Amino acid sequence: MIRSRRIALVLLLPGLVLLVAGVVIPALTMLLSPPRVSTGEVFDRLGRMLSDPYDLAIIWRTLRIGLTVTGLCLVLGFPTAYLLARSRSRWAGVLLALAIFPLLLSNVVRTYGWLVVLGRNGVVGQTIEGLGLADPAPQLLYTELAVVLGLTQLFLPLAIITCYSAVAQVDANLDEAARGLGAGRMRTLWSVTIPLSMPGIAMAATLVFAGAVTAYTTPYLLGGSRQTMLATQLFRYSGVSLDWAAASATALIMTVLVLVVYSLSTAITRAKAVSR
C-alpha cells in the first residue's frame, strides 16, 4: 500500500502529463479547433457530410463492413474458442497459440497475403479460370468482399481469445449439470454456456467492431479507392489534401462511433451484472 498521497501522485505524474498533453489536448484541439478553422466550420462540415450522399455512402459502407466483420468473427471465433476451452487434448494448446500468433504479426504482412490470394494472378482467380468457371475471373481485389475477408482475418484472433477467456471461466460442471438434467448439446450451449459467457462475447464484438471501423491498412490495401472507408477517407483529408475541417469532421464521426459502441457495451454488461 502506498500510504502517502504525494508519492502516489509523483508516480502518476509522468503518465498523466504524457496522456493529457500528448493525447487528450491535441486530440480535442484537432477535433474541435484545428489550425485556421473555427469550431463552427468543423460542425458545418460535419453537417454537410451527414447529408451528402457520397459521404453517407462511405459512412454506411464502414458500418456495413464493421457489422459484417463482427458477425463473421463471432460466428467463426466463438465455436473455435468454445472447442479450445473445452478440449482436453494436448493439441488445444498448440491450436490456441496458433490463433494468438497472428496478433504478433504485422497487419501489413497479414493483409498482404490476400493480395496473393485475390490479386490479378492470384490463387482464387487462377483456380476459377483453370476450372473454366469464368474467363477472365471476376475482379476480387478492391471489392467489399476483399475488405471483409481481410478484416476478418485481422480480428478473428482477438475474437477467439476474448471468447476463449469468457468460456474458460464458465465452470465446465455447469455444462455437465445441464446435460445431466436432460439438455442436449445445443440446448446446453444456448441456455447455459452462451448466456454465461455473454460479457466476453459482447467485449469481443465491441473490440472487433471498433477495430474494423477504424482500421486503415486493410481497406487501404484491399479496398483501394473503390471501397473508401472512414479511415482511408480520413487519411486522404489529413495526409493528402490537408483539408483540416473535413479531417476533423471525419475524425469526429469515427471517434463518436467508437465511443458510442464502447459505452453501449459497457452499459449492457453492467446492466447484466446488476441484474445478476
Add this chain to the structure above:
Amino acid sequence: MTTAAEFVAVSRHFGDFTAVDGLDLTIREGELTTLLGPSGCGKTTSLRMLAGYLAPSEGQIWIGGEDVTRTPPEKRGLGMVFQSYALFPHMSVADNVGYGLKLRKVPRAERARRVAEALELVGLGHLADRRPKALSGGQQQRVALARAIVIRPRLLLLDEPLSNLDARLRVQMREEIRRIQAEAGLTVVLVTHDQEEALEMSDRMVVMNGGRVMQEGPPDELFPAPANRFVAEFLGYENFLELPGRGLVTVRPELLELRGEHLEAAGHGTAPATAVPATVTSIAYRGVELRVALDAVDATGATVPLIASVRRDAIDSRDLPALLPGGRVTVGADPGHLVRLSA
C-alpha cells in the same frame, strides 16, 4: 433386491494411467451405495462414467436393465449433485430447480408445483427467487439436491457433496440426505473420501483403491472385518503386526492390553501367542484416555508402531512410571479381538 445399475468389467484409461480397472459392481434399488477411497482411487471416474460424462474404455454400464454405455448423459435420466454444486448463476433458485422439468416439457403449472415441492423437501421454499450466489454453501447444496431430485431420477448421484461444508453442517446434511432419500424412495450413489461419512450413511459401501474394488458390503459387516490392510487403514485401524500362526492382524487401540514388570493392566490372562514385547515411545492424555505409542517387535522381527488406548481409571497410579517413554511393556490382546487381514 432388484438391480438399479451395474458396471460390467468397466475400465477407463487416461493415456498410460488406468483410473478404473475391470470394475464389476451392482447398485441395488432403493439403497444408498457409497464409493469410498482416497483421491485417485477411481471413485469419481466411476461415477462420471455412470452419469455418462466419461465413456468407459472397456466394459458396459447398465441402468435399469438397459445398456447405456453409449447413451449421452442427457438421455440417462439421472440426477447428479456436483462437488461444486454447479448451480447456474444466471438463473434464480426456482429456475435452476425447474430447468430439468422445462426440458421435459412439463406444463408450467405442474412445474411450479413440483419445484415448490422439491424446495420444500430440502427446506428452502422461502428462497425460490434468490440467485444462487446469494445463498450460503449449505443452502446452495440443498438447491443442487432439489434440482437433481425434482426430475425423479432413476438414480441420484452425489459427488463428494459434503466436502465443501463446515464440519457441523456436514454432519447435519448426512442425516438430511438420508431423510430425503427415504422420503423420495431414491437409489443413491455417493462418492466420498470420508470413511466416517460412508460408515454413517451407507446401506452398502464399496472401498476402492487403484481403480479396483477392495471390499464391499454393509458398514456393520465391513467395519469389524476389513478384508485387507488397505481397507483397515482406510477405516481408521492403526495397529498392524504379524503374529506367529496368525499372519497379519490388526487390533483396535482400545482393545490392546499392556503388561509390564510393575504394571498390572487389565488383568485377564493373555494368550502367549498374542503377547509382544514393546517399548513406549510417547504418551498423550485424551480426556479419560491415555494414548500410548509403542514400538513393538512382531513375529517377522520387524519393529512396528502400535497405539494402545487405555482408560486412565483402569491403571493404578503407582504403575504410571512404566508407561513413560522408554518403559518396557508387553502388549497383548484377546484373540477374539484380533482381525485377520489378507495382506
Add this chain to the structure above:
Amino acid sequence: MKRSSPIAVTLAFLGYVVMIVPILFVVATAFTDGDALTFPPEGLSLRWFEAAISYEPFTRALVSSLQLALISTVLALGIGIPATLAIMRGRLPGKSVVEGLFLSPLILPELVVGLALFQQFMIHLEMDNFRTLLIGHTAILLPYTVRVTGASLALADPALEDAARGLGASAWRSFWTVTLPVLRPGIISAALLSFVTSFNNVPISLLLQSRDFRTLPVTMLDYVQQNYTPIVAAMSTLLLAGTVVLAFAAERILGFARIFGGINR
C-alpha cells in the same frame, strides 16, 4: 461421448483457414523466381530475399522501427509501472477517472491520435517527427503496461509488502525485493507486447513520417501500392520468421498463451 459437433469443427476450421492460409501464400510466393506476384510461383529462388535485404529503404526503415519500438517500450514501462503501482496501491482521488485516462489510447482510434499529433505537434509546434513518434507510440503502449502489470499486481497479495515491512524492510527495499519480483512476469509480458505493438503500428506512424525517419510497415505499405513485385513477400517472410522466433522466445520465458492470451483481459 465427448465428440465435438461437426458444425463447430467446420466453423473453427474455416476460421483457421482465414487466419493462416493467406500468410502461407505470402511465404510461398516469396521464393518465386518470377517478377510478379503469381501463384503457383514461377521457379524457385532466393533472389527476392536478396533484393529485400539489399533494398536500402527497407533496411533503413527496419533499423528505425527497431529503434522506435525499443525506446518507446522502455519509456512506456518507465512511465507505466509507477503509474500502475499508484493506481492499484495508492489511495487516489478519482481513481476510476485516472484509470480511464490511462486506458483511453486503447479506445481512441489510433488514426485519430496520429492525426492529432501530426497536426498539433509536427505542423503546429514544428516538432521533429521522431520525437512526435515517440510521444504517440509511448502513449498507445501505456494501456498495455497498465493492464498487464496491473493484472499481475492484482494477483499479488498486498500483505506481502506489509509482511516485508513488518520484517524490517524499508518501503523502498520491500518494493525492490518483494513487489518487483512478483511483477516480473507481468513486466516481461508488457515489454514483449509493447515492443510488438510499436513495431507493427501503422496508423500512428502513417502521418508522422519524414524523409529521414520512416517505420518499416509504413515503408512496405507505400511500396506495395507502387510496385507489384514479390520483394514485399520476401520482406514479409523475414518479418514472419522474426515474429516466430520472438513467439518461441516468449514461450520459453513465460509461456506464450500466458503472455498474449491476456491482451484484452
